[in-house]
Amino acid sequence: MSAPLICPSILASDFARLGEEVAALESAGADWVHVDVMDGHFVPNLTIGPDVVKALRPHTRLPFDVHLMVAPVDPWLEAYRNAGADVLSVHPESGPHLHRTLGRIRELGARAGVVLNPGTSVGILDEVIDLVDLVLIMSVNPGFGGQKFIPASLDKIARVRQRLDAAGSKATLQVDGGVTADNAADCVAAGADALVAGTAVFRGGPSTYADNIAALKGH
Numbered sequence: 595m596s597a598p599l600i601c602p603s604i605l606a607s608d609f610a611r612l613g614e615e616v617a618a619l620e621s622a623g624a625d626w627v628h629v630d631v632m633d634g635h636f637v638p639n640l641t642i643g644p645d646v647v648k649a650l651r652p653h654t655r656l657p658f659d660v661h662l663m664v665a666p667v668d669p670w671l672e673a674y675r676n677a678g679a680d681v682l683s684v685h686p687e688s689g690p691h692l693h694r695t696l697g698r699i700r701e702l703g704a705r706a707g708v709v710l711n712p713g714t715s716v717g718i719l720d721e722v723i724d725l726v727d728l729v730l731i732m733s734v735n736p737g738f739g740g741q742k743f744i745p746a747s748l749d750k751i752a753r754v755r756q757r758l759d760a761a762g763s764k765a766t767l768q769v770d771g772g773v774t775a776d777n778a779a780d781c782v783a784a785g786a787d788a789l790v791a792g793t794a795v796f797r798g799g800p801s802t803y804a805d806n807i808a809a810l811k812g813h
């Protein structure tokens with residue numbers, strides 16, 4: 595089993611020092627920077643606009659993995675791509691035409707991700723699998739960091755892994771919400787390639803980031 599990609603969610607970082615925080619993640623061994631975009635409508639929280647992503651871009655060479663919790667989502671794709679997003683992930687519930695949205699993300703030159711909420715069936719993947727570079731399984735209901743991992747997510751990870759393998763898809767399988775050093779290995783054993791973690795990376799301050807990331811990787 596190879597070590598998973600670790601994608602710290604800057605939702606849990608010190609917003610007063612965001613530039614330094616993303617630079618510190620790179621030095622600490624993070625693989626991607628996960629950016630949670632919330633609109634106060636699709637989810638009950640309001641976070642990071644494209645201008646903030648643009649301002650952060652010069653502070654690290656790590657890929658920006660942008661999780662869009664915004665409805666309607668289509669009008670925002672280009673702005674986040676132009677701001678420096680490498681991955682754009684969307685919820686099927688955030689627009690009327692998921693197939694078109696994923697195609698548009700690829701047209702913009704980004705990797706296209708689809709996000710499955712705890713209440714969203716994995717079956718939708720079958721309809722768009724050829725357009726998907728990443729599947730993000732939410733292991734909490736979206737909107738806030740610091741929530742508890744929903745145990746049934748492990749079975750869902752395994753079911754998505756099976757579907758991706760059966761289709762010959764090379765899409766990254768990412769898990770997001772309540773991921774800690776205690777459940778990271780279970781997520782990887784179930785088939786995850788990439789783990790998002792906010793609280794588990796940032797909670798001890800910058801001097802702990804490298805150890806926190808190593809623990810999530812299983813070292």
Ligand SMILES: O=C(CO)[C@H](O)[C@H](O)COP(=O)(O)O
Nearest residue numbers: 736737739740771772792793
């Ligand atoms: O998408 C998200 C919430 O909607 C966040 O990425 C997620 O909650 C990460 O935070 P934590 O690791 O603290 O759960």
Ligand SMILES: [Fe+2]
Nearest residue numbers: 630661770790
């Ligand atoms: Fe997220």
